[in-house]
Amino acid sequence: MKAFNLSRRDFIKTTSLVAAGLPFMGALPAYAQTPGKKLGFALAGLGNLSTHQLAPALQKTQFCRLTGIVTGHPQKAAAWKTQYNIPDKNIYNYDNMEQMADNPDIDVVYVVTPNSLHAEHTIKAARAGKHVLSEKPMEVSVEKCQQMIDECKKAGKQLAIGYRLHFEPNNLECARLVREKVLGRTKIIDAAFGFPMGDPTQWRLKKDLAGGGCLMDVGIYSLQATRYLTGEEPAEVSGFTTVTDPVKFSQVEESITWQAKFPSGIIARCSASYNASGLNNFKVSTDRGWFTLDPAFSYHGIQGVRSDGQQINFTDIDQFAAEMDDFAQCILANRPTRVPGEEGLRDVKIMMAIYESARTGKAVSLA
Amino acid sequence: MKAFNLSRRDFIKTTSLVAAGLPFMGALPAYAQTPGKKLGFALAGLGNLSTHQLAPALQKTQFCRLTGIVTGHPQKAAAWKTQYNIPDKNIYNYDNMEQMADNPDIDVVYVVTPNSLHAEHTIKAARAGKHVLSEKPMEVSVEKCQQMIDECKKAGKQLAIGYRLHFEPNNLECARLVREKVLGRTKIIDAAFGFPMGDPTQWRLKKDLAGGGCLMDVGIYSLQATRYLTGEEPAEVSGFTTVTDPVKFSQVEESITWQAKFPSGIIARCSASYNASGLNNFKVSTDRGWFTLDPAFSYHGIQGVRSDGQQINFTDIDQFAAEMDDFAQCILANRPTRVPGEEGLRDVKIMMAIYESARTGKAVSLA
Numbered sequence A, B: 001m002k003a004f005n006l007s008r009r010d011f012i013k014t015t016s017l018v019a020a021g022l023p024f025m026g027a028l029p030a031y032a033q034t035p036g037k038k039l040g041f042a043l044a045g046l047g048n049l050s051t052h053q054l055a056p057a058l059q060k061t062q063f064c065r066l067t068g069i070v071t072g073h074p075q076k077a078a079a080w081k082t083q084y085n086i087p088d089k090n091i092y093n094y095d096n097m098e099q100m101a102d103n104p105d106i107d108v109v110y111v112v113t114p115n116s117l118h119a120e121h122t123i124k125a126a127r128a129g130k131h132v133l134s135e136k137p138m139e140v141s142v143e144k145c146q147q148m149i150d151e152c153k154k155a156g157k158q159l160a161i162g163y164r165l166h167f168e169p170n171n172l173e174c175a176r177l178v179r180e181k182v183l184g185r186t187k188i189i190d191a192a193f194g195f196p197m198g199d200p201t202q203w204r205l206k207k208d209l210a211g212g213g214c215l216m217d218v219g220i221y222s223l224q225a226t227r228y229l230t231g232e233e234p235a236e237v238s239g240f241t242t243v244t245d246p247v248k249f250s251q252v253e254e255s256i257t258w259q260a261k262f263p264s265g266i267i268a269r270c271s272a273s274y275n276a277s278g279l280n281n282f283k284v285s286t287d288r289g290w291f292t293l294d295p296a297f298s299y300h301g302i303q304g305v306r307s308d309g310q311q312i313n314f315t316d317i318d319q320f321a322a323e324m325d326d327f328a329q330c331i332l333a334n335r336p337t338r339v340p341g342e343e344g345l346r347d348v349k350i351m352m353a354i355y356e357s358a359r360t361g362k363a364v365s366l367a
Helices: A008-019 A048-060 A074-084 A097-102 A115-127 A142-155 A169-179 A214-230 A319-333 A341-360 B008-019 B048-060 B074-084 B097-102 B115-127 B142-155 B169-179 B214-230 B319-333 B341-360
Strands: A039-044 A064-070 A108-111 A131-134 A159-161 A186-194 A236-242 A255-261 A267-273 A280-286 A290-293 A304-306 B039-044 B064-070 B108-111 B131-134 B159-161 B186-194 B236-242 B255-261 B267-273 B280-286 B290-293 B304-306
Touching (some): A039 A048, A048 A064, A097 A115, A115 A131, A131 A142, A131 A319, A142 A159, A142 A341, A159 A341, A169 A214, A169 A304, A186 B255, A186 B267, A214 A255, A214 A341, A236 A341, A236 B255, A255 B267, A267 B186, A267 B255, A267 B267, B039 B048, B039 B319, B048 B074, B064 B319, B115 B131, B131 B142, B142 B341, B159 B341, B169 B214, B169 B304, B186 B214, B214 B267, B214 B341, B255 B341
Parallel strands (some): A039 A064, A108 A131, A186 A267, B039 B064, B039 B108, B108 B131, B131 B159, B186 B267
Antiparallel strands (some): A255 A267, A290 A304, B255 B267, B290 B304
């Protein structure tokens, strides 16, 4: 987990610079600091995340600019064209996005479509010669994740997954606390994310588009936390799924619990839900203390406390801006991203194992 | 779970009376209110719990008095004799405790010996014509729990298990919040209890005396919480155990996580540890809110918060005094205890299922 192995000094420098809205000057190789060079991003999929988070975040970035869109809705295209001054030639739909190959305005395609379309849209973008940032979960099967990796590699383009918390100062600090054993040696991790799902017609409740339920969408945050906190890969997992509202949750799980055992002996217990409140936190218990983030996974307001009474309360940043700026810098500097396709594939593999365990009643080894 | 079905009015009355050090006048049938009648308690096993909790608690009870002791240590007998003015004739050891049959000073034996001796000492007490209060966990196997129940029944004596939290106002309030759906319908319960174990030579780390590790000793609190909060019995459990210090934990598990599925669809994730801090809490997540106790399982200071901003902060009571006074009243009034042997057996059965799952890698059905 390279992202979480910055030194304390680098970490503070980097995050305070991000917080101040400045580029990562200290961390960047000189050749990447081309003045004024910004990569053109096209957002593929203009739903809530693109509308309310990504487009506004792009306005705050140092190395990115919103230059294009991909959408199947002409009325959305018209609205975005006006709001963000996007020329007609940079507006695509899912049937013609291969034509981006001839468009130098677009360097990166950010795939924000439903989970089971990520591979298709990533592959189209890569074949058009674009770098790709795909939202999480990467895809709905290990095979499709591998295709995404293979196609981007073949095209010589970078592939990153939208794991915004790899750029979030409080989560980074918690990974440091574990790694440097500041409050002792980690023994148990408890992590949860969920919320009561509103609109029952949305694609997240449809198996063919989402690939699964709350685990794929929000449980992945807890899974990620257990992995970036420990710096280890789970050796064994087991899970229980449940549905109490079989009308709303006719295709995917409503809630899930799972446990994971790590090679060092750390164990984790996690839950996720589309029908429960108060789940947005993790707690790390060590042999002589503990620390927690609550909320842990929100867009803003992440904070926590430590057993020694100290607060964990680094400055709030725009996580999406940080994520996109980092990817742009990786591309400009031709260095690997800390959140590559391989990282997304690992999560999908583990989630499939958790589902298998819930289905079969047997713990699944990942060794 | 009768204990958790008091009405709100009765509950407040009862707990405020307990808090004020008054007897349960409102809740007691008249014939039990014999003025001055106190049952004689003998403590069997004079370790930390007896010394620092039970003997002091007995001084605060309304219906009990410390009249006898059972110990294998003559020097402890001498010290207790002096401190509590216990006559020689009321001092027993484990080889002669059957002779209590002739001693009218002793009505109840409180068994506070290591887990795997509970059956032996309970059966001796019952055969001597005494009621029995046994510490938790009830015993180390379902068979031995059943023997305890059978022998007490045969002797016509009551058997209770030392589940002090069934008398703790904040835990009772949380059970009410679930039952009355005050903050919504419960979906997920998260519960944890543990601490870093000190003395590596103590009986709790020896398999033959303890029957297991942290699950048996502290995990049982989380298990109890999931049961008294939901009022349901788990239908299925699965568990992972772990040891990171194989010297200290050569015989029993160091830490454990488990998950449980209940008939209504509620799922719980729990952990326990003898080597981790910060584990003493539960959180109930509902479809529109949540509430938590933290600490949840301590002798004192239990408190919590609700998603509507209200505090859960009923007056601190001596839980052991309340537990013993209630048992004395049950005996005086010839009515059943809310924490009978059958309740202890249920927990042992579930804990054995969790161990089986950890051993086999398969979820265990309890239906």
